[in-house]
Amino acid sequence: MDSNPGMHIRHLQVDLSRGFARHWNGGDAYRSMLLNALSMMFPTGEQFFIDSVKAALPRIEGKADAALLQDVKLFIGQEATHRRLHAQYNDELARQGLPNWVDGVLKRLIKLTEGFPVMSKLAATAGYEHWTAVLGDGLLRHPSWTAGMEPQMRAIWRWHAAEESEHKAVAFDVYRLAGGGYLRRVGLYTLVTLEFFTYATVQSIKLLRADGQLWTAATWRSALRFWWGREGIVWHVVPHFLRYYMPGFHPWQHDNRDLLEQWREGSRNDYRLVGASPAAPTQA
Numbered sequence: 001m002d003s004n005p006g007m008h009i010r011h012l013q014v015d016l017s018r019g020f021a022r023h024w025n026g027g028d029a030y031r032s033m034l035l036n037a038l039s040m041m042f043p044t045g046e047q048f049f050i051d052s053v054k055a056a057l058p059r060i061e062g063k064a065d066a067a068l069l070q071d072v073k074l075f076i077g078q079e080a081t082h083r084r085l086h087a088q089y090n091d092e093l094a095r096q097g098l099p100n101w102v103d104g105v106l107k108r109l110i111k112l113t114e115g116f117p118v119m120s121k122l123a124a125t126a127g128y129e130h131w132t133a134v135l136g137d138g139l140l141r142h143p144s145w146t147a148g149m150e151p152q153m154r155a156i157w158r159w160h161a162a163e164e165s166e167h168k169a170v171a172f173d174v175y176r177l178a179g180g181g182y183l184r185r186v187g188l189y190t191l192v193t194l195e196f197f198t199y200a201t202v203q204s205i206k207l208l209r210a211d212g213q214l215w216t217a218a219t220w221r222s223a224l225r226f227w228w229g230r231e232g233i234v235w236h237v238v239p240h241f242l243r244y245y246m247p248g249f250h251p252w253q254h255d256n257r258d259l260l261e262q263w264r265e266g267s268r269n270d271y272r273l274v275g276a277s278p279a280a281p282t283q284a
């Protein structure tokens with residue numbers, strides 16, 4: 001199952017120019033700042049995903065079927081839309097005086113790895129895409145993760161989560177078709193997992209410190225509950241994390257199309273469909 005028939009590029013009808021509360025996620029500093037930290041990683045990270053998949057396209061020329069090529073176009077269009085909206089989101093965080101450390105770090109890292117093999121960058125992208133899909137699946141699956149969010153922010157996070165699930169196999173399928181092997185796939189996955197969680201944690205700490213909330217009991221209680229509570233993130237991600245190491249793994253072995261259908265039904269008024277965007281700009 002390589003193609004997702006419900007996949008579209010969507011323009012989300014939100015207006016971030018009106019801003020949002022500092023603790024927009026249920027009045028909870030930890031939950032707000034953790035997701036803010038992820039948002040700060042997206043514009044540069046998602047451009048890297050687009051560039052990595054585009055760079056690998058010559059390697060699947062003549063081998064890819066029309067469905068995969070269409071999925072690649074939609075993948076590029078979805079990620080380009082995500083990075084645009086998250087850039088607006090991050091502008092509001094800057095207006096609130098919150099420091100963005102991770103964007104510069106990611107830019108330097110990407111510059112440093114410029115000469116790395118195309119297949120390694122694609123393996124890293126497939127690994128990251130597994131994480132965005134797993135976290136997106138959790139966000140749609142567990143209403144408690146989004147229950148206290150401001151409505152506009154809830155719409156943004158659920159939209160991004162759904163589209164990460166829709167295109168979760170695209171980079172993976174391109175990697176496989178381009179001849180990418182198991183060791184490179186899981187090696188880069190291990191590295192990006194460490195990188196992703198380290199950067200997200202450090203950026204969250206910087207945000208909480210700037211917000212004066214790092215050393216409060218409420219922050220630590222919330223963090224414990226968010227990771228280890230009854231619907232804690234740990235219970236959701238650990239099985240998915242391990243599954244990626246199976247030699248025969250494919251992202252659609254975890255079939256969550258029912259969740260996607262529910263999201264499409266419930267949020268029809270939040271977006272309008274736009275056509276496939278064949279080319280997204282390359283990072284300056």
Ligand SMILES: [Fe+2]
Pocket residue numbers: 046078079082132160164
């Ligand atoms: Fe995305």
Ligand SMILES: [Fe+2]
Pocket residue numbers: 049079129132164167
């Ligand atoms: Fe993605």
